Amino acid sequence: MTSLVDRLKERKLGQWALAYLAGAWLLLQVLDVLGQNFDWPRAFFRAATVVLAIGFFAALVLAWYHGEKGRQRASGPELLMLAVLFLLAGVAVTWVSRDAGPAEASPVGTAEPFSTAPATEADRRSIAVLPLANLSESKENEYFADGITDEILMTLANVRDLRVISRTSVMQYKGTAKPLRQIAAELGVAHVLEGSVQRAGDRVRITAQLIDAQTDAHLWAERYDRPLQDIFAVQSEIAQQIARALQAEPSPSEQARLERRPTASLTAHDYVLRAREHLRGASPHDGEAALSLLRRAQELDPAYPDAFAVLSEANRFRLRYASDHAQNRMWLDSAAVAARRAIALDPEFAPAYAELGWSLDLAGERNAALDAHRRAVQLNSNLSGGLANVYHYSFxxxxxxxxWWWPALEADPTNAYIVWLAGRTYLHLGMPARARPLLEKAIALQPEYF
Incomplete structure (x- = not known):
């Protein structure tokens, strides 16, 4: 036994093992920081861990057989010093990365985290697409105006250079008499898009104007009188004109998203818009009506990705009224199947990945849910709320x-549910001073809910 210990000491196996473990830990910390900023898949980190674990045993074997050379090249104290340096560097990386978020992260030391900045300090490429007014003769066309608002907003959100406020926050201003400057200040944006929609038969008229909220200057305005079949082209033109006016530079893939035409069936498109409107309701009837409309949309166009993404949402909607666990599981499975079908039809469709993430998380498949949400955020940073939720409640x-709560709250600053969840995260971290403003804001936004 003494002989074995002496041989281990002679070959410096302990020092090499310590140095390797410290170096491997440092490498994993660096990879984690880079991965968070560049949205690398979690599978990459699992593979790196396995490779480093195998490398540990390989290093021990090499140290054993080449111990004599190792003794000539590095002394024991030198190896120990190297290990300590690796260890300290790893600690430093962990400390820095703990509070450092992506480029848009909130300053940690602020007294009121995630509070919306006044418009004078807002990002000059930030915009809120206010609900388009319905000027159609029939008030039943309200769903159509709201649906076009949603689609313009979602199209713009594909451009990473732009910060676009999410639907939940902007729809609170539907029919409001508040001045644009006040709305912009409450949402923390520099620009506002407002306009109207009028549908008559197979024709549609859309007016849109982009306004600098601080100066009230009109940066761009246009009126489109087109056949209804050109609705996707009109939405694309509006989004591209806004991007150009705000000096955003879409990448080639983002440009393709701006020009996206998801279906050739106007009737299927209409069914999807109606289904989305029902899903904003609160009754079991709304959920069943949405499912019926979506099935009809899929019959008309089986390759319409939006219809399957909304179908996934509709199946999750039914969970509010589920009577037993088996029924819950069936609907969650149906939601995941629909989301995967949407992704198969359009692999770059961010909302489908977000829907898949929510359904998998509710089904307890947290690793797959994390991967889905990370992909959704990579395609559209407005969808980071789901990722933050998985990190908190599942992991x-x-x-x-x-x-990840920070970009979620930048995109949806008056969504009481997101504000509340972010506040609870800080509360669970033992930071009541940071949690309190968020929880109080959530209660003020929706006192009947909280």
């Missing part, structure tokens, strides 16, 4: 959750 990684 218990609260520091990571705060990293």
């Amino acid at each position: 218990g990684r609260l520091d990571e959750a705060t990293r």
Whole structure:
């Protein structure tokens, strides 16, 4: 036994093992920081961990057989010093990365985290697409005006250079008499798009104007009188004109998203818009009506990705009224199947990945849910709320959750549910001073809910 210990000491196996473990840990910390900023898949980190674990045993074997050379090249104290340096560097990387989020992250030291900045300080490429007014003779066309608002907003959100406020926050201003400057200040944006929609038969008229909220200057305005079949082209033109006016530079893939035409069936498109309107309701009838409309849309166009993404949402909607666990599981499975079908039809469709993430998380498949949400955020940063939620409630990684609540709250600053969840994350982190403003804001936004 003494002989074995002496041979281990002679070949410095302990020092090499310590140095390797410290170096491997440092490498994993660096990869984690880079992965969070460049949205690398979690599978990459799992593979790196396995490779480093195998490398550990390989290093021990090499140290054993080449111990004599190792002794000539590095002394024991030198190897120990190297290991300590690796260890300290790893600690430093972990400390820095713990509070450092993506480029748009909130300053950690602010007294009121995630509070919306006044418009004078807002990003000059930020915009809120206010609900388009319905000027059609029939008030039943309200769903159509709201649907076009949604689609313009979602199209713009594909451009990473732009910060676009999400639907939940902007729809609170439907029919409001508040001045644009006040709306912009409440949402923390520099620009506002407003306009109207009028549908008559197979024709549609859309007016849109982009306004600088601080100066009231009209940066761009246009009126489109087109056949209804050109509706996707009109939405694309509006989005591209806004991007150009705000000096955003879409990448080639983002440009393709701006020009997206998801279906050739106007009737299927109409069914999807009606289904979305029902899903904003609160009754079991709304859920069943949405499902019926979506089935009809899919019969007309089986390759319409939006119809399947909304079908996934509709199946999750039914969970509010589920009577037993088996029924819950059936609907969650149906939601995941629909979301995967949407992704198969359009692999770059961010809402489908977000829907898949929500359904998988509710089904307890947290790793797959995390991968789906990370892909959704990679395609559209407005969808980071789901990622933050998974990190907090499924993984218990609260520091990571705060990293992703920030872009979620920038995109949806008056969504009481998101504000509340972000506040609870800080509360669970033991930071009541940061949690309190968020929780109070959530209660003020929706006192009947909280």
